[in-house]
Amino acid sequence: MKTYKIAVIPADGIGTEVINPGCEVLETIARADGGFRFEFTHFDWGSDYYRKHGVMMPADGVDQVRGFDAIYFGAVGDPKIPDAITLWGLRLAICQGIDQYANVRPTRLLPGLKSPLRADLAKDVDWVIVRENSEGEYAGAGGRAHRGLPIEVGLDVSIFTRTGIERICRFACDLARSRPRKKLTIVTKSNAQRHGMVFWDEVCRGVIKDYPDLDIDWMLVDAMTTRMVLKPGTIDTVLASNLHADVLSDLASAVAGSLGIGATANLDPSRAGPSMFEPIHGSAFDITGKGIANPIGAFWTAAMMLEHLGQKDAGDRLMRAIEEVTARGNVLPPDLGGNAGTRQVTDAVLASLESMA
Ligand code: ATP
Ligand code: MG
Numbered sequence: 001m002k003t004y005k006i007a008v009i010p011a012d013g014i015g016t017e018v019i020n021p022g023c024e025v026l027e028t029i030a031r032a033d034g035g036f037r038f039e040f041t042h043f044d045w046g047s048d049y050y051r052k053h054g055v056m057m058p059a060d061g062v063d064q065v066r067g068f069d070a071i072y073f074g075a076v077g078d079p080k081i082p083d084a085i086t087l088w089g090l091r092l093a094i095c096q097g098i099d100q101y102a103n104v105r106p107t108r109l110l111p112g113l114k115s116p117l118r119a120d121l122a123k124d125v126d127w128v129i130v131r132e133n134s135e136g137e138y139a140g141a142g143g144r145a146h147r148g149l150p151i152e153v154g155l156d157v158s159i160f161t162r163t164g165i166e167r168i169c170r171f172a173c174d175l176a177r178s179r180p181r182k183k184l185t186i187v188t189k190s191n192a193q194r195h196g197m198v199f200w201d202e203v204c205r206g207v208i209k210d211y212p213d214l215d216i217d218w219m220l221v222d223a224m225t226t227r228m229v230l231k232p233g234t235i236d237t238v239l240a241s242n243l244h245a246d247v248l249s250d251l252a253s254a255v256a257g258s259l260g261i262g263a264t265a266n267l268d269p270s271r272a273g274p275s276m277f278e279p280i281h282g283s284a285f286d287i288t289g290k291g292i293a294n295p296i297g298a299f300w301t302a303a304m305m306l307e308h309l310g311q312k313d314a315g316d317r318l319m320r321a322i323e324e325v326t327a328r329g330n331v332l333p334p335d336l337g338g339n340a341g342t343r344q345v346t347d348a349v350l351a352s353l354e355s356m357a
Contacts, residue, residue, distance in 0.1 A: 010045035013283025014293035015074020021346040047078035056089030062097030068341035073278035098273035103131035107252040111327035124233030131245030167205040172239035183236035260294030263301035321352040
């Protein structure tokens with residue numbers, strides 16, 4: 001029987017409350033399938049680890065997870081510790097260390113859920129946003145100088161490389177090609193950012209020559225935000241830089257009803273190292289410890305992990321179980337307008353999975 005070795009890093013806040021339910025769901029699916037199993041290895045890295053050891057994870061942390069088939073990640077961030085330490089010390093260190101250069105975020109309105117968009121617009125939301133995840137505006141290059149003086153400066157340098165743009169564009173084209181509508185929107189801001197973004201456009205124009213079957217259009221990022229709200233049905237696959245896609249995908253998760261349901265995958269498409277799967281929400285300390293965190297984002301990303309591991313049927317089954325629960329609507333967490341806790345929502349999804357088996 002195939003065994004998938006999964007590195008589990010719940011990390012901070014509600015990350016620690018949604019990931020174990022996610023592991024339960026994965027185990028249930030594997031048991032029902034009978035053809036594969038999971039071996040979970042838990043890592044206690046994160047902000048509490050930082051309090052004890054002065055680092056978010058051990059110096060060889062990236063190497064410790066490199067040999068796994070996938071990484072299942074919770075959330076990172078602590079109100080008392082700067083993001084430069086928490087985010088960069090764990091999540092980004094893993095993404096960059098393993099070169100998970102493609103961040104993929106599917107968005108659609110699950111049955112029964114409400115979007116702030118008008119229903120006739122929201123029903124057409126079925127997007128996947130591809131975010132360049134290794135360089136660009138979040139490359140971490142820059143610095144500070146002349147602190148406290150009138151000439152003080154703060155500098156963030158965006159880094160765009162031909163290799164970086166080419167590989168993410170190719171990835172987005174392949175993904176668009178695998179979807180029924182074969183439609184890709186390439187988002188930049190090349191009217192105002194006249195070096196890196198113009199270069200981005202140039203490199204993408206070269207790559208798309210290999211994809212004549214795709215329906216491709218180009219948008220400036222500001223215009224894209226209005227299109228997502230006013231004409232959501234005209235969008236399918238979206239490619240954007242690290243910063244732009246970060247912003248667009250938060251807008252996307254709002255359109256889909258709640259931050260609590262969104263899922264994301266940090267993929268290493270070369271498969272040289274493991275890919276990392278996480279709900280899109282952060283650590284959300286305002287609700288930590290209350291038992292009300294919505295686990296659906298963690299479940300959806302588990303479905304993405306199953307598909308990535310080659311278990312697409314199992315992933316589809318999990319999505320159907322989630323959709324059955326949202327459609328029924330009687331067991332929903334507070335962020336989706338209900339009053340069920342994390343445990344009850346988990347049990348409802350587990351029951352729905354068992355009834356399919
Ligand atoms: P971070 O700083 O890591 O982004 P955060 O504390 O800002 O974390 P977010 O995840 O950005 O939290 O979420 C913003 C708010 O949305 C949270 O404070 C919480 O109230 C709500 N929220 C987010 N995720 C969930 C969830 N899974 N279930 C319920 N509510 C959630
Ligand atoms: Mg936040």
